[in-house]
Amino acid sequence: MTTIAERNAKDHKSISVAEFFERNKHLLGFENDQKSLLTCVREAVDNALDACEDARILPSIYLELKQLDPTHFKLIIEDNGPGIVKQNIPNIFAKLLYGSKFNLKQSRGQQGIGISASVLYSQLTTGKPTKIYSKIGDGNTHIYELNINIKKNEPDIISELTVDGDGHGTRIEMCIKGKYIRGKQSVEEYLMETAIMNPFASIVYINPEGKQFEYPRAIDTLPKAAEPIKPHPHGLELGILMRLMKHTPSKNLTAFFTTELSRVGRGNAVDICNRAGINPKTNPKRISRDDVEKLLNALNTAKIAKPPTDCLSPVDEDAIKKGLKKEMNPEFIAVMSRPPTVYKGYPFQIEVGIGYGGDLPAEGPISIMRFANKVPLLYQQSSCVIAKSVIKLGWKRYGLKQSNGSIPLGPVAVTVHMASVWVPYTSEGKEAIAAYPEIQKEVTLALQGAARKLGIYISKKRKSKEAEERLRAFDIYAGELCVALSDLTGVEAEKIQTSLKQVVADKVGDTSIVLHGKGMEIQTDDGDDGMPKTPVSEQKEQEENNNNTPPPTQQPHPTEQSTTANENPQSRLDIFNNDKTKKAPETEETSE
């Protein structure tokens, strides 16, 4: 006879990774077929971009979705990143929750739980292994076919092969259940928005219908590298503090605080311990839970300098402008990067871009694009601090129509980017940013800064249109007027009209000023209206430059391979045996 408790204990052990996934899939982005497809694409693309950016390589990404049957797809993604060393490949792709971050660092990865969740999803929905190709520039290509051992949460290596191969990069092939859609919350929307906020990346995408989309690179410098920082006392939470204490090599609290936390000096550390009523010489590993809480209180309220903000990696105004220009082609763009600041001990920075007119749809509500660490947020717009701030801004004063409490109307696209070492989401779904007062304030200030420029542009445009209409009105009414005057006086109408035309031409500039008394401004080019001069031709030139001259070689990778790969950053990695314009070759099909 086993006791109930024993039986329960057995049950506890048997909760598998698969079960964990099944229970939490709504938090992980796999609640339905349509979103699951997007989540897999997103994990893959975000990983590729993060890897390239960390290695200071201008990213070139190839993505393909092949329809296998009405509900199944094959996802192929390839990047020119640094690759993954052979022994790490199985763990990264086929072990859930592998590797954990102790330091805080701005990265896209915070968005999901990682590529291994996609591998598991693939395995659960198709039963097929995921295939990985990796080159790190040592002349080899390592090819793995992996499953996850669901019981042990360990990689299950189906096949393993090493062949010759130059350059560096990663290629993933996985089969997944999914639903392909166009329009809102689609792969295309995600890629387009990604291209706006990552204009240094070149992305080629072939959709399930075989149609090729290109998101060209618009700028050949990477954003400033993100630096890891230590947690700041003001943002600490109990769990993190306990974990830090458990893993620290420090032998006493003073040493622990000064080495593991940001901005804490010896004096601060002693002060914190005193306020918590705990001896600073205590070993952090031997502190009771109650005392940790006391310490946490003292830490959260300690008078300590704000964390350094130079750890962030903003996109920067010029890049946002170019991203918006190439993807949406508005006639006018205003941008505003706020200086970095801090909420709850976490550094963050808000950047706003506003596009107006041009190819943007003239009717309907403006489009609001939300980004966290350069990743588009496509779901839960209404509960996000960004959308709330946009609606609350009051766009009438900037020349747009807006009824109370709703999204303004007009040919406008707004991008709001939050860069932070820790983005606070409203829920585990990680789709909406929480409305901390500090964040809301910064978003609003950034929106105001950009919207003010937009308002000036719209008002200038309206005025110049009015001036045009005025000239036209003189012209059309002159005909009627001169006929009437001719009837009254017997003077030929044509004669009067010729003279009148001259009068209008001579005087109209003056009269509009004199008579309206306001000094009509007729479209002056002050050069600071956020409008790129000769935008189209310049843009083209830039792209040509990108193609002709190799982008500056990135320092952290001084290998010969990296230079050869960089010479032609647009081309995909030849070793993976793909032709950009053709569908994937047969060799791959047979290898499955």
Next chain:
Amino acid sequence: MKFESDPIVAEKITKMGKKVVADIFDGNAPAVSLPVRASSNVHYDKDKGLLYLGNSMSERNFLNFAHTRKFMQTMIIASKCKELIEKGKTASIRELYYELKHNIPGTKENTFEGQDESDPLIEDLETMTDSLREELHLKADSSGILFGQIVIEDTGDRIDCSKLGKSGLAIPSIVDDYKFLECDAKYVLVVETKAMVDRLVEEKYHIKNNAILIGLGGQAARGARRLIKLLNERLKLPVYVFTDGDPWGYYIYSVVKTGSMNLAHESKRLATPECRFLGMTMKDIDTFSLQKVTEQLKDVDKKRVNQLLNYEWFQKLHWRKELKSMLNKGARIEQQALASKSLEFVATEYLPGKIARKEFLD
């Protein structure tokens, strides 16, 4: 139709056109000046009891975008009036609107989009050329009706206004050419609503009391006002005004008596300062026990009362008392509320009694 004034008015219009053409040939902005017709330029002459237009002038300039369209329209109207004078025709202001309305080539716009665009410009032209509307060969749509003991000659026809059954004489826009052949009437009774006129005609009020009844049907039209003036001036008949007891009725009385703000430039011709107000008054409510048949003042009514209290020509003590009493009661009284006594009450008791007792407000 021809008027003595024709050559002078035609000359005035032509002169204005020549001035504008001269502006153009001299390289100047084409412009005309005209008296301001806004309430700021309307004043009250206490001695004469008339509204008049002040001396403020404004300029209408073709090159001022806000004026461009109006300027063109003004000149079109002027040239059409000159044509009417030369042809000896008279057009209604609605006909004028339709005659001049056409598409402007190369646009979706018309010269006039509605009669409300042309009507005010006609008034402008009247003041600019210091002429009467009739002298411009234009007439307003006729409105107003007359019954009574008077024989009129109109365009050679003899009209006995006591023999017009229940139809009455529709008062035209132009009445200056009327000849009054015979008149037995002792006074003129001006009535706000046509329904009340119908009541009085059915009671044969005008026959029994030797009166001329003029029904306005709301605000007094030019023709009716001019006719009231002529009856008062030529036949020396007293004029009594009978309206609803509300701010709108009182204002109708003031228009008949002192002129309107819109046509302040024609008060001398149109207003009858000697006329008297007969009712309904706030006192009537108590005298005739009409408390149960009053109507509540609405916000717009109260607002209008306060406007009247601010007009210079409503500053006589008895009018201020009347208006304040209305606000205090919070009520207004309609002419037809007298029917609560009996249908004939107004004809047999109310009006004759008030006139006999000389219960008027001046």
